Amino acid sequence: MTTEAVLPADLETALPTTLFRFATAGSVDDGKSTLVGRLLHDSKAILADQLDAVARTSADRGFGGEKGGIDLALLTDGLRAEREQGITIDVAYRYFATDQRSFILADCPGHVQYTKNTVTGASTADAVVVLIDARKGVLEQTRRHLSVLQLLRVAHVIVAVNKIDLVDFSEPVFRGIEADVQQVGRELGLGSDGISDLLVIPVSALDGDNVVERSARTPWYTGPALLEVLETLPAADELESHLESFRFPVQLVVRPQGALAPDAVAAGLDAEAYRDYRAYAGQITEGSVKVGDQVSVLTPGQSPRTTTVVGIDFAGASMEEAAAPQSVAIRLADEFDVARGDTIAAAGTVREASADLYAALCWLSPKPLREGAKVLVKHGTRTVQAMVRSVAGKLDLATFKLEGASSLELNDIGHAQLRLAAPLPLENYLHHRRTGAFLVIDPLDGNTLAAGLVKDHPGDHEDERYSI
Amino acid sequence: MSTSLTEETQVTESAISTRLSSLDTLESEAIHIIREVVAEFEKPALLFSGGKDSVVMLHLATKAFWPGKVPFPVLHVDTGHNFPEVIDFRDRTVERLGLKLVVGSVQEFIDRGELAERADGTRNPLQTVPLLDAIQSNKFDAVFGGGRRDEDKARAKERILSLRDEFGQWDPRNQRPELWNLYNGRHTVGQHVRAFPISNWTELDIWRYIERENIELPGLYYAHEREVFARDGMWRAVGEVSQPREGEDVITKTVRYRTVGDMSCTGAVESNAYTVSDVVVEVAASTLTERGATRADDRISEAAMEDRKKDGYF
Numbered sequence: 073m074t075t076e077a078v079l080p081a082d083l084e085t086a087l088p089t090t091l092f093r094f095a096t097a098g099s100v101d102d103g104k105s106t107l108v109g110r111l112l113h114d115s116k117a118i119l120a121d122q123l124d125a126v127a128r129t130s131a132d133r134g135f136g137g138e139k140g141g142i143d144l145a146l147l148t149d150g151l152r153a154e155r156e157q158g159i160t161i162d163v164a165y166r167y168f169a170t171d172q173r174s175f176i177l178a179d180c181p182g183h184v185q186y187t188k189n190t191v192t193g194a195s196t197a198d199a200v201v202v203l204i205d206a207r208k209g210v211l212e213q214t215r216r217h218l219s220v221l222q223l224l225r226v227a228h229v230i231v232a233v234n235k236i237d238l239v240d241f242s243e244p245v246f247r248g249i250e251a252d253v254q255q256v257g258r259e260l261g262l263g264s265d266g267i268s269d270l271l272v273i274p275v276s277a278l279d280g281d282n283v284v285e286r287s288a289r290t291p292w293y294t295g296p297a298l299l300e301v302l303e304t305l306p307a308a309d310e311l312e313s314h315l316e317s318f319r320f321p322v323q324l325v326v327r328p329q330g331a332l333a334p335d336a337v338a339a340g341l342d343a344e345a346y347r348d349y350r351a352y353a354g355q356i357t358e359g360s361v362k363v364g365d366q367v368s369v370l371t372p373g374q375s376p377r378t379t380t381v382v383g384i385d386f387a388g389a390s391m392e393e394a395a396a397p398q399s400v401a402i403r404l405a406d407e408f409d410v411a412r413g414d415t416i417a418a419a420g421t422v423r424e425a426s427a428d429l430y431a432a433l434c435w436l437s438p439k440p441l442r443e444g445a446k447v448l449v450k451h452g453t454r455t456v457q458a459m460v461r462s463v464a465g466k467l468d469l470a471t472f473k474l475e476g477a478s479s480l481e482l483n484d485i486g487h488a489q490l491r492l493a494a495p496l497p498l499e500n501y502l503h504h505r506r507t508g509a510f511l512v513i514d515p516l517d518g519n520t521l522a523a524g525l526v527k528d529h530p531g532d533h534e535d536e537r538y539s540i
Numbered sequence: 541m542s543t544s545l546t547e548e549t550q551v552t553e554s555a556i557s558t559r560l561s562s563l564d565t566l567e568s569e570a571i572h573i574i575r576e577v578v579a580e581f582e583k584p585a586l587l588f589s590g591g592k593d594s595v596v597m598l599h600l601a602t603k604a605f606w607p608g609k610v611p612f613p614v615l616h617v618d619t620g621h622n623f624p625e626v627i628d629f630r631d632r633t634v635e636r637l638g639l640k641l642v643v644g645s646v647q648e649f650i651d652r653g654e655l656a657e658r659a660d661g662t663r664n665p666l667q668t669v670p671l672l673d674a675i676q677s678n679k680f681d682a683v684f685g686g687g688r689r690d691e692d693k694a695r696a697k698e699r700i701l702s703l704r705d706e707f708g709q710w711d712p713r714n715q716r717p718e719l720w721n722l723y724n725g726r727h728t729v730g731q732h733v734r735a736f737p738i739s740n741w742t743e744l745d746i747w748r749y750i751e752r753e754n755i756e757l758p759g760l761y762y763a764h765e766r767e768v769f770a771r772d773g774m775w776r777a778v779g780e781v782s783q784p785r786e787g788e789d790v791i792t793k794t795v796r797y798r799t800v801g802d803m804s805c806t807g808a809v810e811s812n813a814y815t816v817s818d819v820v821v822e823v824a825a826s827t828l829t830e831r832g833a834t835r836a837d838d839r840i841s842e843a844a845m846e847d848r849k850k851d852g853y854f
C-alpha cells in the first residue's frame with residue numbers, strides 16, 4: 073500500500089522529449105503480442121500489479137509447461153474473449169517511454185480482418201514492425217502486409233524475423249529471409265523510393281534477443297536492436313513538415329463577440345481589444361506557416377481567395393510560426409467569409425478543387441461496395457455526398473497487379489471512380505498523407521465503410537513505381 | 541494568459557527549428573478532437589468530477605476555444621459519497637469558468653427506489669443509471685470523458701470516438717476503424733458518442749502537464765495527514781460513509797490520493813509528495829498502476845472494467 077519512491081538516477085535526462093507512434097503487423101502466431109509484451113516488459117512499462125495478474129493467469133493455464141514462465145501476450149490481449157481464446161481481436165494501444173521518447177504502440181491482430189486492422193494501425197503510424205516467423209520465411213501474407221504499408225506510405229518499415237531461437241540463430245536462414253524481403257521491397261518501391269525505409273532485424277520475442285539489447289547469440293548481426301531503431305528514427309511529421317506545403321482544414325471559427333471566457337477576463341484580458349476577434353481554429357495537417365505568409369482560402373464552389381496571415385494564436389500566446397501537427401487559431405488580413413470545411417493553404421500550391429475523385433479504397437465493411445452506391449465522403453473537415461461511378465479493379469496484393477472487378481468486399485483494396493456532390497481540394501495521397509486521405513461513410517447507419525487514398529486519374533502522368 | 545493583439549505579443553519558440561515535445565503533440569491532438577466534437581455534434585457535455593483527468597480535460601477545452609467561453613456544460617454523476625473538498629473544488633471551478641453544471645445523483649435514484657445499495661457499500665458501479673438518465677433527459681449527443689487507454693486493458697481497445705447504443709452499451713467487437721485524424725461521429729437517433737480526447741495520455745503525461753500548465757487540483761492529490769484504516773490492502777479515509785469495522789484500527793498517516801472517486805472504494809497511498817513536482821517524481825518511479833493501487837472496484841476481476849463499460853459505464 074505504499075508507492076515506493078525509488079528515484080531514477082537522473083530524472084532530468086530521463087524526461088521523454090518526443091512522441092513516436094508505431095504499429096505491429098503479421099500473421100497469427102508470428103509473435104506480435106509476445107513482442108509487444110517483451111518491449112513493454114523490458115522497458116519497464118509493466119508495473120508490478122499488472123505483472124502479478126499476468127503471472128497468475130499464465131500459471132493457471134500452465135503456460136511454458138514444466139519450465140513455467142509468463143505469457144507476455146496476456147499483457148495486450150485485453151478483452152475477456154481474447155484471453156479466453158488466446159487471440160487478439162482488436163487493435164490495442166499501449167504506452168511506454170524510454171529516455172529518448174514516448175511511444176504509442178498499436179498492436180494489430182493478424183487473422184481475419186488483417187487489412188482492416190493494419191490499415192487502421194498504419195494510418196497514424198510513424199513506423200510499422202512486420203513480423204515474420206523465421207521457420208516460415210516470407211509468405212503471401214507478408215507480401216500483402218508490405219504492399220498495404222507501401223500503399224499507405226508508412227515512413228519506416230521494420231521487418232522483425234522472429235523466433236530466431238527456433239532456427240538455432242542461423243545466419244544463413246536469416247540472410248535468406250532478408251534477401252527475400254529486400255526483393256519484395258524492390259518490387260514495391262519500398263525503401264528505395266526516397267520516402268520510406270526498410271530494415272530487417274533477427275529477433276526472439278520470447279527470449280528478448282535484439283529486442284531491447286543486441287544479442288550475443290546473433291554475433292553475425294551487427295545492426296541495431298529493435299528498440300534502438302525505434303528510438304532514433306525521425307517521426308513522419310519531422311521528416312515531412314519542412315518538405316510539404318502548408319495545409320490547414322478549418323475546424324471552427326472562434327468569434328466570441330463579447331462572450332469572453334470569464335477566467336481570461338479575470339486574468340486581465342483586455343475585453344475591448346477582443347471585441348472583434350475572429351480566428352480560424354484547426355490543426356495544421358501539413359507543412360508550416362509564418363505570420364506574413366500569403367495563403368489561399370479554399371471554399372468549395374468558389375475560386376481560391378488570397379490573403380495574408382496576420383496572427384497565429386494559441387490560448388493567449390501568439391506565435392511567429394507553427395508547423396504540423398500543432399493545433400492553433402489563425403487570423404487573416406481580409407474579412408472573408410471563412411467557415412468549417414474550408415481549407416487554408418500556402419498560396420500558389422494548390423490545384424483546382426474537383427468533384428471527380430479517383431482513389432484507392434481499402435474496404436473495411438462487411439457490406440460490399442457496388443457501382444452506383446450513394447455514400448458520404450469525409451475529407452479534412454468537410455463531409456459531402458458522393459456516388460460510386462465505377463470500380464476500376466481490385467488489387468491482387470500478392471502480385472501487386474490490378475485485376476478486373478465490379479465490387480469490393482471486406483478487406484479488399486481496389487480502385488474506384490467517385491462523383492462528389494461538391495468539389496473538394498483533393499490531393500494525391502502519394503505527396504499528401506493528410507489532404508490525400510478520406511473516409512467513405514454509409515449514409516444509412518453512419519458506419520465507416522472504407523479508407524480512401526486519392527490518386528491521380530489514370531491517364532494523367534503518374535510514376536509507374538507507385539502504380540499499385 | 542493575457543496578450544494584446546497589437547503590442548507585446550509573446551513569441552514562443554520557433555516550432556520549425558525545434559521538434560514538438562510529446563506533451564505538445566498530445567495537447568494538439570486532444571484540442572483537435574475537442575474542436576471536432578463541438579463542430580459536429582448538437583449538444584456535447586463534459587464529464588467533470590473534479591478528478592485530475594477531468595480537470596485536465598476542462599483545461600484543454602478552455603485552451604481550444606480561447607478567448608471564448610467553453611461552449612458546453614459539464615456533467616457530474618454524484619455518488620453521494622464524494623470527498624467534500626472535491627465537490628467544493630468542482631463548484632469553484634464551474635463558477636470560475638462561468639459554466640453550467642448538470643448533476644446526476646445516485647442518492648436520488650436510491651431514495652426513489654430505482655437503484656439499490658450494494659452489499660459491499662460501493663457506489664461506483666451505480667453511476668451508470670444516473671449517467672444514462674442525465675444523457676437522455678438533457679439530450680446530450682456527445683459526452684467527453686477523461687478516460688485514458690493506459691488505465692485498463694479494456695480501455696486500451698476503445699476508440700477515441702466510441703459509439704453507444706440506446707442503452708448506453710459499448711460493443712467492443714463492433715467498433716468503427718479510426719483512421720488518420722478523421723473522426724467519424726455519425727450516429728442515429730437515440731445513440732450517442734463518448735469522446736476520449738486524452739486517450740493517448742499516460743498518468744505521467746497528465747502529471748507533467750499539470751506541472752507545466754500550473755493547473756489547480758483538489759488538495760487531496762498531494763500529501764496530507766489523514767485518519768485512515770487498512771482494508772483490502774489500501775488505506776481508507778475515515779468519513780461519514782467509510783467507517784472502520786471491528787478490528788480495523790484508525791491511525792493518522794501522511795497520504796495522498798492517486799485517483800479520486802467514491803470514498804467507499806478509493807484508497808490513499810502513503811506519500812511525501814507535497815507538490816506537483818514531487819508527484820511527478822513519485823509517479824515516474826511507481827511500481828503499481830493507479831487503479832491497481834487505489835481502486836477496489838477494479839480489483840474485482842481481470843474484466844471488471846470491460847463488463848462495466850459494456851453496460852454503459854464511463
Ligand SMILES: Nc1nc2c(ncn2[C@@H]2O[C@H](COP(=O)(O)OP(=O)(O)O)[C@@H](O)[C@H]2O)c(=O)[nH]1
Binds near residue numbers: 104145236237276279
Ligand atoms: N520460441 C519462440 N516462440 C515464440 C516467439 N515469439 C512468440 N512465440 C510463441 O508463439 C506463439 C504465438 O505468439 P503470439 O504473441 O500470441 O502471436 P500473435 O498471434 O502474433 O500475437 C506463442 O505460443 C508464443 O509464446 C519467439 O521468439 N520464440
Ligand SMILES: [Mg+2]
Binds near residue numbers: 104105106159160
Ligand atoms: Mg496477438
